[in-house]
Amino acid sequence: MQRYREIVAAFTRNGFGFVMKELGLLELLSVPKRLFIEGSKETQTKTVGERFRLFFEQLGPTFIKIGQIASTRSDFIPADVICELEKLQDDVPPFSYEEVQQVFTEELGKNINDVFSKFHEEPIAAASIGQVHYAILKTGEKVAVKIQRPNIRKKIETDLEILQEIAMLAERKFDWAAKYQLRDITDEFAKSLRAEVDYTIEGRNSEKIAKQFKNDPKIYIPKVYWPFTSKKILTMEYVDAIKLNEIEKIEKKGYNRNKIADKFVNAIFQQILMDGFFHGDPHPGNVLVKEGEVIVLMDFGMIGRLTPQMRDHFASFVIAMMLQNTDGVIKAATKMGLVSDDANMEVLRTDVEHLREKYYDVPFSQLSLGEAVNDLFSVASKHGIRIPTDLTLVGKALLTMEGMVEKLDPNLSIVKIAEPFGKQLLKERYHPKNVVTRLMKNATEYGEIVTDLPKSIKQFTSIMKQGKMRVEVSISDLDHLLARLERVSNRLSFSIVLLSFSIIMVGLIVGSSVAGHTSTYILRLPTVEIGFGVALVMFLWLIYSIIKSGRF
16 A cells, blocks of 8 residues: 555656546545645646656656556657657666575575676676676686566566556546556556566577577677576676677777678568567667677567568568558558557548658658658557557667667668568568468368358257347437437326326316315315325426436
8 A cells, every 4th residue: 555655646746646636546545635736836847758757767666667668659659758768767776795695595596606606796787677797607607697686576566566456447437548448558568577577588588589590690699597597587698798889999999880780780670570589679788799790689578579470561561661652551550450440541541641751752771660660650549550569669679779770870771671671571471382371271261161150050040949149239329319219208208197187187176066065085085185286296296307307
C-alpha cells in the first residue's frame, strides 16, 4: 500500500492527478491534496513529455526501464513524449561489494575468490537493474561480470502488479484506455521487463546472435561463460574496444569510418530482414569496434523477433516506399498490423499519400528509413491498425542505428543498403520452391476443411433438429426503434387505463343514481369515493412513470 501511495503521488505531482482522481485512488490512498495543486502548477511550465520523464525517474528502476521500453512504441506514443523518454538514464549509485559477494554466493554456491584470480570491487558500469565488474578467471580469461541488484525482482513485481491494477481500472473508467487496450500494453511492458531481469535469457540471445555471424569475421559477439552464469549473474568475455560514437578515438586508431558504418548497417539489416532475430537496442554503449575494424555487439537484454511473414511485409513496405507506390504501402501496412473493421480506408489512403509526398523525390542519401517506418506506424495507429511490438522495435532499432551511422559516414545511404535485402526477400517469396510449399500448405488446409465438412454439416443439422439454433440479428438504429416502440406502448397503456378508469367511474355513478343513493356502500364503506381515490392514485402514478421515462 505504501508503494501504491508513492506511485499515485508521483502521478499527481507531475500533473496527472486528474486521472487518479477519476479512478478514485486519491481518496482511497489518502494522497495529500497539496500534491494535486503542485501538479497543476507543474503543468504550466513543463511539456507532457517532460512530466512523463520526471514521473519515471522519480519512481526508480522499474519505471525507468518501462520508460525506456515505452520509448520504442512509436505506434501509439507521440513523438515529443518519445523524445523525452529517450533521455531516461540509469543514473543510480552502485551497491556495495559486500552485497555483490552475497548475491554471487547465493546464486552459484561459490565464493568470488574461489572463481576469480582478480575481481575489481568498483564496478565499471552501474544501471537500474544491475552493475558490471571487471574480473579475471582462475584460468586467465578476462571477463565482465554483471550482478543483479539485491531484491530488485521483488520491487519490480510489486510495481508491475500495481501498474496492471491501475490499467484495469482505467479500462473500466475511460474509453481511451479501452480503445488502446491499456492492460495488454502493460502486460507487454511487464513481459519485456521480466525478460531483462533473467540474465540466462540474455545469455541465450547472445549465443543465437553469434550463430548468425559465425562465418563473418568482421562481426564479433563476446562469449558467455555458463558455469558462472545464472538468472542474477551473467559472466561474459571482456572485450577491449572503442564505442562506435567515440569518433576521435576511432580516427586516432586509423580505422576506416566508412567501412565501419557500412558493416554495422549490413549487420543490422542481416538480423532484421534475413534472420528475423535482432538487437533491439543497438545504442553506442552496446556497439563497439576493436582491432581490425571488427564490430562488437553486446548486451542482448532487448531482442526483437520477426516471423517470415512479418519480414516479407516489412520488405514489401521498403520496396513500395522506394517505388513511391501508395497502394503498396497501404497493403504492407495493413498486412503488418491488425486492421479494425471500422477503419476508413479512403482516409487511410489520403494519409499515406501525404506520407508519400513527404518523401517524394528525397535523395536516398537523405532518406531516414527509421523515421519513415515510425511515420507509417503513427498513421497506422491513427486508423486503429495495431502494429506488433516487435515491428515497432524495428523502427526504434533503425533510428538508433541511423543516429550512429550519421556521425561515422554522413553520406552513407541506409536505403541503398536495405534495397538488396528487400529484393532478396522478394526473390525468396516468389521462388518456385517456396511458392509450391505455400500451395501445398494451403492445399493441406483446404483438404482438412473438406474432410471435416460432413461432420460439420451433421452437427449443424443435429442442432437444427433439437431446436437449439441461435440466431443473432443486428439492426441499424435498433435503439431508436426500441425507443419508439416503448413510446407507443406507454401511450397505449395510458389510453387503456384512462378508458378503464372512465368505465368504472361511469358504472359506479350510474349504479348509484339508479339506486337513488348519492353514494354506494359495501360493508359500510363508500365504494364510489374509495374507487375514485384508488383509480386516481393509479392514474397519477402511471402518468408520473411515463413522464419520468421520457418515452411519452
